Amino acid sequence: MRLPILVLALICTAAALTCYEGTLEGLSNNTRTEEKHCSGISNYCVQKIDKRKNQIRRECSSFVDEHNMEEKCPMSGCHWQSKYETFCCCQFDHCNEWKSE
Template identity: 60%
Template sequence: MTAKIGFLLILAVISTVSALRCFEGTVALDSNDQTSKKECGGMSNYCIQRIDKKTKEMRRECSSWSDEHSMEEKCPMTGCHFQTKDSTFCCCQFDECNEWKGDGTEFKAGETSSKSKAVPSAPKLGDVIMPTAATQK
């Protein structure tokens, strides 16, 4: 019983350490504002951005279960892919990569602006320095 609990705990720590971090939120098509960052769940393997010309909005998020099911068709490679005349689907597989312009092109360095109300992402477990007996003396 104890071995099972230990194994599950190790799996939980590994999935937390290796979680993908994506931008999340909705902005106007012409906006250069960054959205907040989010640690994705263990099932998310992609950061995505949906560009909707009808609503004139871009939605950035972690991939969901339904996205993961059809990702190879929607996203054969990193970048933005035309779906219909009014919608474009963008995807990528590394931290904080889902930030494209409304036309699907990449922002250049310095083109985005941070919102003052954006919430900073939590540090990853590997970035946290834990005190040891030597540091507490």
């Protein structure tokens, strides 16, 4: 009985997306942040550029993001922008390492 559960857990872990995660200070900083194996609900890697805070934030998509990601992220790249913020997303391992400019 325990073997099927273990196999299922290994399959879910192997299928999980791996993104970079962390906050960088300075918009020209492209230091590699830590890798994170995303949870099963995360289908996107995200990079948020905040010009007001002078920060770049990399992360797995959250549950809140997931409900409208197909609209926000029709394909990999930076799609949503305002004067001070840029939202970038992608759907393959280690893909959220864009430069801010």
